[in-house]
Amino acid sequence: MPLHDASYKHWDGVHVGVWGRRMAIARNGLTACLQNKFTRQLVMVCWITSLLASSVLFFVGQLLVADSFVVLWMENLNPQLQAFARLLSTWLEQHPEISVRTTQNVFFYYYSVYLMRFSIFALGMAIPLLITGDLASNAIVIYSSKAVSRGDYLLGKFATAFGLLALTWFGPVFAAWLMGNMLAPDWRFFWHSRVAIGHVFLFGLSSMFFLSLLALGVSSISSKQKTTTALWFIWWILGGVLTPIAMQTKPWLRHLSFNFNLDQIALAVFNIGEDIRLAQDNIPILGEMLRGIRARTMEALTNPATGGSVIALVLMAGAAMWFIHKKVKPE
Amino acid sequence: MKYSKDSIICLPETGFEPKVRSEMEPPLVIETESLSKSFGKQKALDGLNLKVSAGAIGLLGPNGAGKSTFMKCLLQLQPITSGSAKLLGREVGKEGREIRKRVGYTPEQDCHIPGMVGCEYVTYCAELCGLPFQVARQRAHEMLDFVGMGQERYRKVDTYSTGMKQRLKLAQAIVHDPEIVFLDEPTNGLDPKGQAQILELVHSLWRTFGISVVVSSHLLHDVDRICEQIIIIARGKVLVHDTLENLKSRKRGAAEVVVADRHSELRQACLQRQWACELLPNGHLKVEHKAESLNPLLQLLHDLKLAPLEIIPSPNALEETFVQALEISHAAA
Numbered sequence: 001m002p003l004h005d006a007s008y009k010h011w012d013g014v015h016v017g018v019w020g021r022r023m024a025i026a027r028n029g030l031t032a033c034l035q036n037k038f039t040r041q042l043v044m045v046c047w048i049t050s051l052l053a054s055s056v057l058f059f060v061g062q063l064l065v066a067d068s069f070v071v072l073w074m075e076n077l078n079p080q081l082q083a084f085a086r087l088l089s090t091w092l093e094q095h096p097e098i099s100v101r102t103t104q105n106v107f108f109y110y111y112s113v114y115l116m117r118f119s120i121f122a123l124g125m126a127i128p129l130l131i132t133g134d135l136a137s138n139a140i141v142i143y144s145s146k147a148v149s150r151g152d153y154l155l156g157k158f159a160t161a162f163g164l165l166a167l168t169w170f171g172p173v174f175a176a177w178l179m180g181n182m183l184a185p186d187w188r189f190f191w192h193s194r195v196a197i198g199h200v201f202l203f204g205l206s207s208m209f210f211l212s213l214l215a216l217g218v219s220s221i222s223s224k225q226k227t228t229t230a231l232w233f234i235w236w237i238l239g240g241v242l243t244p245i246a247m248q249t250k251p252w253l254r255h256l257s258f259n260f261n262l263d264q265i266a267l268a269v270f271n272i273g274e275d276i277r278l279a280q281d282n283i284p285i286l287g288e289m290l291r292g293i294r295a296r297t298m299e300a301l302t303n304p305a306t307g308g309s310v311i312a313l314v315l316m317a318g319a320a321m322w323f324i325h326k327k328v329k330p331e
Numbered sequence: 332m333k334y335s336k337d338s339i340i341c342l343p344e345t346g347f348e349p350k351v352r353s354e355m356e357p358p359l360v361i362e363t364e365s366l367s368k369s370f371g372k373q374k375a376l377d378g379l380n381l382k383v384s385a386g387a388i389g390l391l392g393p394n395g396a397g398k399s400t401f402m403k404c405l406l407q408l409q410p411i412t413s414g415s416a417k418l419l420g421r422e423v424g425k426e427g428r429e430i431r432k433r434v435g436y437t438p439e440q441d442c443h444i445p446g447m448v449g450c451e452y453v454t455y456c457a458e459l460c461g462l463p464f465q466v467a468r469q470r471a472h473e474m475l476d477f478v479g480m481g482q483e484r485y486r487k488v489d490t491y492s493t494g495m496k497q498r499l500k501l502a503q504a505i506v507h508d509p510e511i512v513f514l515d516e517p518t519n520g521l522d523p524k525g526q527a528q529i530l531e532l533v534h535s536l537w538r539t540f541g542i543s544v545v546v547s548s549h550l551l552h553d554v555d556r557i558c559e560q561i562i563i564i565a566r567g568k569v570l571v572h573d574t575l576e577n578l579k580s581r582k583r584g585a586a587e588v589v590v591a592d593r594h595s596e597l598r599q600a601c602l603q604r605q606w607a608c609e610l611l612p613n614g615h616l617k618v619e620h621k622a623e624s625l626n627p628l629l630q631l632l633h634d635l636k637l638a639p640l641e642i643i644p645s646p647n648a649l650e651e652t653f654v655q656a657l658e659i660s661h662a663a664a
Contacts, residue, residue, distance in 0.1 A: 008477050008540045011470060011508040015432065015461030024458040032446060129446075138442035142503070144408050145436035146459035147428045 021148050025156025030163045033126045042122050043167055046115060050172035050179075053111050057180025060103060061189065063089040100192035102275045104177075108196045109270035112173055112203060113263060119169035120259065123215045124232045126164055128225035130157050130216055131328060135223035140328065150328060154216065161212035170204045203269040207262050210313050214258055217320020220327040254305070255312035264309040273302030357385040358420075360511050360543050361405065365414035368397075368404050368567075375400040377567035378414065385511075387537040389554030389575075390547040391653060392564040398547040399439060401564065402513045406436055419510055432460055435504030435512035439519060439547075441496055449484040449491070450475060453502050460507035467506070474502040478532060493520040497529055505536070511543040512536060518553055530557050555649045563656050570656035579648040586628055587615040589641040600631055615643070 033039055062070035063085060074085040091099045134140045143153045177197050181189045218232045239257025246253035254260045267273075276298075361383040368376040375397045390398045403409040405418050407427050416423040421430050444452055450471050457467035475484045478498040483491065488499065497517060504512050514533060518526040534557040536542040548554055554561065561578060563571040571578070590597060597616060601608035604627075607619040620628045625644055632639055 008505070008536070009470075009473055010540070011462070011466070013462070013466055016458075016463050017461075018428065020463075021459055021461055024455070024464070028455055028458075035446065133445045137445045138438070138440055139444045141408065141438050141440075141442045142444070142456065143459065145406055145431060145434075145438070146456060147432040147461050147507075148459055149427055152428075 015147075018148075018152060022152050022156045022159065025143075025148070025153060026159035026163055029126075029129060029157060029160030030167075032129045033122075033160065033164055036125060039122055039125050039164075042118060042125070046118050046168045046172045047175070049111075049115060049118075050176045053107075053172075053176035054179035054183065056107070057104070057176070058183040060088075060092075061180075061184035061186075063092055096186070096188065097192050098278070100189055101195050102278050104180075104193040104196035105199060105270055106272060106275050106279070108173065108177065108200050109266060109272050111176065112169075112200060112270075113266050115169050115173060116207065116262065116266075119165045120211065120236055122164055122168045123161060123211060124229060124236065126161065127215060127219045127228050127232050130161060130219035131324075132219045132223060132225050132228045135220070135327065136225065154324060154328065157216055157219075158212050161215045162208055165208040165211060170200075170208060173200055173204065199270045203266050207265065210258070210262070210317055213317045213320050217316075217323045220324045251305075252308065255308050258313065258316060261309035261312045261316075264304040264306055265313070267301060267304035268306040268309075273298065276301065359383065359417075360385045360419055361388075361545075362417040363414065364416070366401075366404065366411060366416050367413045368400055368409060369412045374567050376404065376412075379564075379567075379569055381562070381569060381572060383560065383562070383572070385543040386560050387534070387558045388543065388545045388560045388562060389558030390545055390562050390564065391551065391554055391649075392549065393657065394549055396564045397567040398549075398564055399515055400567075402436070402515055402545065402547055406431065406434065406513065432507070433510045435507070435509035435542075437497075437500040437504045437512070437514045437517060439515040443488040443496070443499070445489060446487065448487050449480065449495075449499055452488055452499065453484075453506050456503040457506040462507055470506050470508075471502070474506045475499075477505075478502045479528065494522070494525040497521060497525070501529065501532060505542065509542060511545065514544060514546045516548055517546060518548070518550065526553070533557055551649050551653060561649065561652075563653060565657055571652060575649065578652050579645040584621045584623070585617065585619045585645060585647070586625060587611070587617050587641075587643040588628070588632070588639050589615050589643075590637060590639050593635075593637055597632075597635060597637060600635055604631070 034043070059070050062068040074082055077085070088099075088103075092103075134143070140153075144150070148156075174197075177193065177200065181193055215232070218235070219228050221231060222228050235257075236259060239259050243254045243257050243260045359382055361381060363379045363381045366376055366379040366381075367374065379401065390401065392398045400409060404411050405416055405423055407423060407430075411424060418430050419433055423430065444455065447455065450468075453471035453474060454464075454468045457470055458464060462470065472484075478501050480495065480498050480502070483495055488496070491499065497520070501514070501517065504514070517529055517533060521529060530553055533544055533546060536544050537557075537559075544557075546554060546558060555575070558575060560574050561571060562569060588597065594610060594614075594616060598608045598610065601616075601618050601620075604620075606621065609617045611617055618628060622628070625642065628642070
């Protein structure tokens, strides 16, 4: 028995607004995701890559500093790398506004796209905790009987998925940009890299929106946690495996993979082909090194299937919303 | 509080019509007008007309009568097919969040959030009702104390026994200090001791703290113990809506007498007065004295110089009313 007064007490305080309640759902969902040890480790790995990425940017910045340890270190490398470093250094000195923009745009394209894989994995681990678990345990009835609407519930769950993506993807990428440029020898690096970070925002936020929606859709398909988790990973992995095959036979089939569609959007947003061309022109040795890239690869980099990918993602989002509409009900 | 003394039994065709109301009556908490709910061709609720005042309200009916559907329609867990309803004076379907902020609900089935411990769960439920986190956490502990949960609150809900889950459900329903609480079969799966404890808590909500409770049950005994108003639903229609007192007054003429000894002497005296008398398995004597008041029975006990331990007037009034209402309903169907 409690030692203190255990009788009922009335409460007449001020209620928090509807956004406070939505954020409570998001916070609770995110806490549940982070209770998984593997997800926590994944988040840590993502932030370690962020440190590594900012180190790379720091090294690139040091190329501009005469007699910096990076320059001295590169003196001891093989002649080809030495030449590359000198040319890059010269380019950075002569046209910082173009060179910083280009190098960081290319860098953040690759970093964003590769870190996206980690976040898709993390999202797969969180799938049962989004809607599936609530359907299985009838918790959806409890939500529906509280002062939140179905829309509030879904917004809260959407924010959970979005928050997890921010933690494993957007956060580390943004932190890498921030730290990398803070460690740069010139504050103007922030200004010169504005296009790159703009692309990160555009691609990152739009992809996070679609991925969160797709995750909610998959999570609402069944009340069996193994089923929804398997569905997510099968869709992701199968899409990755089938894309090269579909390229040879029926190219439109590639759009069934959300990963492929997001990759195409990334190419379109970062306009990576143009940057590679620019770098080739300004650093002749890089041009020599990249000459080996097949024309087909270059074509894929410069002409992504943007239209088809956008349509496919919109259709996928529509299907996800349909599933959510059909399945997320109290009874 | 003062209720209409008129007892009302409504046939399915007529629906419930409220009779003379006193100025002292408590405010209406539930108002429905031709409320209907269909699942395909099957009508779960068929034109319900109700005006229910604040209090402890028992919602009775056989399984599948429409009790849970009625509650769910009021809470908007189920959309209304036709008609209208007001809960706490607000239109159901238009002010969902505002209504649910002032309403508590314990569903019949288990519905916890997996992986959460008891106190986290109740805190979270309070936050969903709009309480700030710190307040929610404090109130969660207060409510868990109130429902009699000790250290179990720090265990995962998945590991709880049925009794603990029922207590937890009650705690989450009242954590935000609602004005009315809907309890769907709150004693399901509980042993007699657990039932008594839950009913005692529910009883205190209205009696002591002024929170209206609507208890849906098919167990007449539960409702008889804690409710003041009775609504009997069958086949989606309201058959009876009245105070328990009125229902009992209509069934006066019988009583259960508990005496320590001299059972046979009392029985003999009753039979001499041509009152039917039966010794029940629990040792009580059921006497049908046929009078409106208990005075003739008390007079008899006085004459016999017999001090009763307890007299239970109209012990089966609710059961008889329930059966009678169902019979009328069946006949009308």
